[in-house]
Amino acid sequence: MKQMIKTKEEERLYSLTRIERELWMQPGVVLAGMDEVGRGSLAGPVVAACVVLPPAPLVRFVNDSKKLTAKRRSEVYESITKQAEGFALGWVKAEAVDNRGILKATREAFCLACTRIKLPVTDLLIDALRDLPVPMRQHSFIHGDAQSYLIGAASIIAKVLRDKYMEEQHELYPQYGFNKNKGYGTAEHIAALKNYGPCPLHRQSFIKGILGA
């Protein structure tokens, strides 16, 4: 039975790497996957991750970070960072999100992540965004995090590290329950926001409507 589950997982990973295998096959290609988290959050940074993983062995249970439980996610994160040839992050703070708008801030996070990686990356797999001002060839996919192994892996790295950061910020601003909601607009978070007002981590442009100011 265990063997069967293992085989199934390998088959899933094989079909999840369809796009990757085509690019891995080409000469001179160093392929990275990228994804972002925290785009819709009311507080905290938007974080993008860029990761390069080898074609084998594939890290088991890699998937869209939204499809994994927190526990599974941090286990997979450990294996990804162990297996990765390299990875890098791009952080853009709430203040910059307010100043430049969320789309520009997200693009900036992507650019930071893929230029910080210390590998000669030639090709990027990206979820949704296109035409970033970076020298790599870009391949973007709608719902890429559910279709691509590398984008899924990047989404897990970004999610786990942003969550960790928000949990740390909870120590500083315990009113809002950042340890649980990670800055997203849960009922509890919105109630606290109305009660105590915003903290420096909040995106003013996102909470204007809620505070009715």
Next chain:
Amino acid sequence: MKRKEKGATGELLALIHLRRIGYELLYKNARFGRVEVDLIMLDKGSVVFVEVKARKCNTFGLPREAVDSKKQKRLVRAALSYMQELGSEVNIRFDVVEVDLNIGAANHIKNAFTADSKV
């Protein structure tokens, strides 16, 4: 993992390894009648016929041991028809690349066997 999938992943790893040491890909999964050659590559003017053996465990012997004399004969025959198609004399060599899918490592055996007395 299905047999075909295992083979494809092994060939991919072998290809990446051989490219890294400067080989150029000529054909992938080339067919000569009933014989399929995993990779045909160019190494400094020599045409290299590469047999890729991927394994997940060594319980049934080393991968390279799976390239038995029958398989060797087939590859030699394929090489001969390749030369005929090419219509010219080229240096041909037979390499085997063992791939360990568990750790993603490739072990390259140059000149794994020769064409003598196999035809």
